[in-house]
Amino acid sequence: MRSRADPTMRYSLSVPVVPRESGSTASGMLRENAYARLKQRLFASALKPGQLVSQKELARLIRCPLGPTREAILRLATEGLLRVVPQRGIVINDLGLDFIRNVFDLRVMIEREAVRAFVEKTPRAELAQLKRDHQRVLGRARTQINTTLLTEALHLDWHFHDLIVAALDNDLIEEIYRINSDRIRLIQAKRGYVADRLPSAMQEHITILDAGLSKGPAAATSAMDRHLSESRRWAVRV
Numbered sequence: 001m002r003s004r005a006d007p008t009m010r011y012s013l014s015v016p017v018v019p020r021e022s023g024s025t026a027s028g029m030l031r032e033n034a035y036a037r038l039k040q041r042l043f044a045s046a047l048k049p050g051q052l053v054s055q056k057e058l059a060r061l062i063r064c065p066l067g068p069t070r071e072a073i074l075r076l077a078t079e080g081l082l083r084v085v086p087q088r089g090i091v092i093n094d095l096g097l098d099f100i101r102n103v104f105d106l107r108v109m110i111e112r113e114a115v116r117a118f119v120e121k122t123p124r125a126e127l128a129q130l131k132r133d134h135q136r137v138l139g140r141a142r143t144q145i146n147t148t149l150l151t152e153a154l155h156l157d158w159h160f161h162d163l164i165v166a167a168l169d170n171d172l173i174e175e176i177y178r179i180n181s182d183r184i185r186l187i188q189a190k191r192g193y194v195a196d197r198l199p200s201a202m203q204e205h206i207t208i209l210d211a212g213l214s215k216g217p218a219a220a221t222s223a224m225d226r227h228l229s230e231s232r233r234w235a236v237r238v
Contacts, residue, residue, distance in 0.1 A: 014192030015150040017185050019043055020178060034068035035075055039182070042081060042092070043189045049094040058090065079179050081186065095187055097236065103183045104232040108225070110177050111164060115224045118167035119212035130160065131209040138202040145195040153202060154193045160205055187235050197234055204230060 019039045041047055041061060053061075059069040073090055076082050080099070083091045093099065119127070137153050158181075165177045204227040211219035 013145060013147065013150065013195040015147050015154060017043070017154070017189040017193055019182050019185055030065065030068040031071050034062060034064040034072040037062035037064060038069070038072045038076060039081070042076075043186060045190070047092045049092050051092045052085075052089050053092070054089045080183065095190065099183075100187060100232070100235050103180060103187065104228065104235065106176070106180050107184065108228050110173060110180070111161065111228065112221050112224050114165045114168050114173075115208065115212075115220050116217040117169075118164040119217045119220045121167050122163075124213060127209055127213055130163075131206055131213070134160075134202045134206045134209070138199060138206070141199050141202065145198060150193055150195060150198060153198045157193075157201060157205070184235075191237075200230065201227075 019036070021036075038058060038061075046061065047053065055066060055070055055073060058073065059066045062069065062072075064072075073082065073084065077084050077090075080093060082093055085091055133156060137149065137156060140149055141153070161181070165174060168174070204223070208220050208223040208227060211223040
């Protein structure tokens, strides 16, 4: 069924994509604050791909002391979001095709294995409830898509994938996934979460859940492969 929403409005409507919340402790508050602020500036496009900046400029931009800013820079460099060039400064990395390919290759490696564990371990009642949650959002989208529904769908999307990876019960993999999911969010942030992706994303999630409920882990893995392939295609369109 095609949406009755104005197609012109749907094409242009989007909501901002933000980074995951980073946990902080009292002893590491300044460090975590600098890390979160610098990442937020990247998501807000205050720093452009290819831009060369100094540590002092970044410290002024995020209004943090130089020490915590330096630690945040090194942390984000290990995550592949910027690059430290000796004697020159910091270069903001380009989110080009190679970056997108690498990010999605890693995502596929994690999530196609994780969805097997998710289907095997999750009670059928919980899978069915998650399917209903997606159907409810999709049903509303067929009538009208607004920013409230887009935000709800975006958080449901993140929650769905977080649940799947959590089923692996592996802290090391979850940390790799957490870092990579912020790379994916940064790719999305360049355009925002757009209305014309919402119906297909929700339907692809429902297909994964249907496959798990009716045919088992192997079918869910195949459905996940198709979903991630489609998500990669949308990412390249950014």
